[in-house]
Amino acid sequence: MRHILTATVMNEPGVLAHVANMFSARGFNIDSLVVGRTEDPNFSRMTIVVTADERTLDQVRKQLAKIVTVVKVRDYKETPYVSRDLMLIKLSAASNSRSEIIELAALFRGRVVDVGMSSLMVELSGEEEKLDAFVELVRPYGIRELARTGVIAMSRGAATNAATDEEVRTDQRPTAVRAAARQPLSGKRQPTQQELEATPPG
Known part of the structure; x- marks a missing residue:
């Protein structure tokens, strides 16, 4: 069975080699491995896809956690994710x-x-x-x-589990954004419905 793991690692030279060597030494097969920076420039995020049974997956998690440059390991097995x-x-x-x-x-x-x-x-x-x-x-x-x-991969937000993977629908955008989207591309700006209702008569 295929599993997705993410590992938050220190953004230092040689970290990828440490992880790859661990997988190679223990005979774990990697389907894909992606590395990129996170919102914090001091850390990188590894997304690892492995094909393994539960016992092997548990070993992978434990061995990853033992690497000194690995800060956190997460398994998406029971987590809604995109x-x-x-x-x-x-x-x-x-x-x-x-x-x-x-x-x-x-x-x-x-x-x-x-x-x-x-x-x-x-x-x-x-x-x-x-x-x-x-x-x-x-x-x-x-x-x-x-x-x-x-x-x-990234876990879904608690309030968006029911959302689709596509763009947010237009009717879910804030009122101001929907109003702006209806404005013509050129020419004088048209008043919104709220502005018209707020304008005094006469």
């Missing part, structure tokens, strides 16, 4: 297939970030399954290059 993977994929794109690839990218909420004489590069982010599905759909066109960042 996960994302980012992919760049370069596809062979003849003139008669470009529009099809562009439509598929749009369907998956991806975007074309480079156009060559005979290729297109698509950027796509989302859950792993979404990216895997896109890869299989475009494989017949010919994949020239593919790069993925690996999974990053």
Whole structure:
């Protein structure tokens, strides 16, 4: 079974090597490992995806916690979370297939970030399954290059467990933001409904 762990580590040289060596020495298999800075520049965050049974997972957690540069280890097994993977994929794109690839990218909420004489590069982010599905759909066109960042994850806020992974709906935005969104792109600003109601008659 696949599991997602995050480790908050000191932002120091050699930390990644310490973690990688621990996994290698004990024969643990890493599906993906992503490292990046956190809101505190003194610390980095490792997101580790492993395939393991419960016993092995418990060993991984304990061994990670023993590394002196690891501050905190978190297992997302029973925590609601959002996960994302980012992919760049370069596809062979003849003139008669470009529009099809562009439509598929749009369907998956991806975007074309480079156009060559005979290729297109698509950027796509989302859950792993979404990216895997896109890869299989475009494989017949010919994949020239593919790069993925690996999974990053973050626990959901207590009040947002029921929210979707997509953008917040317009009707959930603050009143002032909704009003601003309705303003024309140019020309004189139009008064909001609240302003009209507050204006004295005459």
